[in-house]
Amino acid sequence: MDKRVRVRFAPSPTGGLHLGGMRTVLYNYLFAKKNDGDFILRIEDTDQSRYVAGAEEYIFNCLKWAGLEPTESSVHGGNYGPYRQSERKDLYRKYAEQLVKDGHAYYAFDTPEDLEKMRHDFKTDQNPSPQYDGSVRMKMRNSVLLSADETKKLLDENVRHVIRIKIPEHETVSFTDIIRGEVSFDTSTIDDKVLLKADGMPTYHLAVVVDDHLMNISHAFRGEEWLPSAPVHVLLWKYLFGLNEMPQWAHLPLILGPNGKLSKRDGAKYGFPVFAMSWTDPKQMS
Numbered sequence: 001m002d003k004r005v006r007v008r009f010a011p012s013p014t015g016g017l018h019l020g021g022m023r024t025v026l027y028n029y030l031f032a033k034k035n036d037g038d039f040i041l042r043i044e045d046t047d048q049s050r051y052v053a054g055a056e057e058y059i060f061n062c063l064k065w066a067g068l069e070p071t072e073s074s075v076h077g078g079n080y081g082p083y084r085q086s087e088r089k090d091l092y093r094k095y096a097e098q099l100v101k102d103g104h105a106y107y108a109f110d111t112p113e114d115l116e117k118m119r120h121d122f123k124t125d126q127n128p129s130p131q132y133d134g135s136v137r138m139k140m141r142n143s144v145l146l147s148a149d150e151t152k153k154l155l156d157e158n159v160r161h162v163i164r165i166k167i168p169e170h171e172t173v174s175f176t177d178i179i180r181g182e183v184s185f186d187t188s189t190i191d192d193k194v195l196l197k198a199d200g201m202p203t204y205h206l207a208v209v210v211d212d213h214l215m216n217i218s219h220a221f222r223g224e225e226w227l228p229s230a231p232v233h234v235l236l237w238k239y240l241f242g243l244n245e246m247p248q249w250a251h252l253p254l255i256l257g258p259n260g261k262l263s264k265r266d267g268a269k270y271g272f273p274v275f276a277m278s279w280t281d282p283k284q285m286s
Helices: 019-034 055-066 085-101 112-121 148-156 204-214 224-240 264-270
Strands: 006-009 038-041 105-108 162-165 172-177 181-186 194-196 219-223 248-252
Touching (some): 006 019, 006 219, 019 038, 019 055, 019 248, 085 162, 085 224, 105 148, 162 224, 172 248, 194 204, 204 224, 219 224
Antiparallel strands (some): 105 162, 162 194
16 A cells, blocks of 8 residues: 555544444454554544533443554544544634635525525425525525625624535536445535534534545545535545545445344344443433
8 A cells, every 4th residue: 555554433422332333443443453554533523512421431431342442542642633623623714714715615694594595495396405505506695696895794794604615516526435436426416515614613524524634544434324425525635635635435334224224222122232331321311
C-alpha cells in the first residue's frame, strides 16, 4: 500500500453499542492489525441534542472487554487529536466558508417556518416530500438568490443561518467501493445537505470528510445506511482536498434478523449484543 493504513471507528455517544457497531469495529481493528496500521476511535458528538451521559464511557468499556482497543482516541491520546468532534468545532467553519467562497456552498437564512412552507407548497403526488435541492433553491432565502449586499447585511446582523452544499445538477458521481465495486449516483436526486448548523456545529457530512482528511484516514469501513450520503462526501472531497486524497471506502451490508434489518429491540430479544456490562439508558431511569 502506498501510505500507512489508518482506519477509524466513529460512534455517536447516543446510547449503547449494538452488534452492527461491534462488527464495524472488528473489521477496522483486524484490517489495521493485518497491515501494521493504526485503529482510531473518534467520538462523533456534533448532535448535542442526542448526547447521552455515560454512553462514551460505555463504548470504551465494551471495546476493552472485547479486546479491540484503539491505537488513538480521547482516552489513549495520539498526534491527531482532539478525538471528540465537539472539541474540534472551531476548525470546521473555515472549510465551510471556503466552500462558499469557491461557489460550492451557500448561506441559507430560511426559518423553520420557511422550510415547512416549502414542504407544503411544493408537495405534489409525484413529489410528496419536497427537498431543498436545485429545483427549489432559487425560491428560498439564501445567498444564491440574495444579492451580495443583502447577504452581507444578514451576516453582519448575525441572522441565524446554516451553510448548505450546492449540489450540481445533472451530473454523475462515482467511486469504487471495496465491497461493491463501481457505484454511481445521479446528482439530480440529491438535496443540498446542511454542512454547518446554525449553532456552528458541523453535520456528519462535513465533519467526516474534514476529520478523515486531517487524521490521514486511509480506509473507511461503515454501514451501507451511509451509502446514499456517499455522493455528497465524494463532492466534498473533490472540492476541498482532491479525490486522490479520499480514503478507500467499504460499505458493509446490514445485519439482518428474522424480519429484516436487525434492530436494537431484536438485539435484546435474541440475546445480542452480549457484553460483560449491560447498558441502561439514563433517560429511561428519569
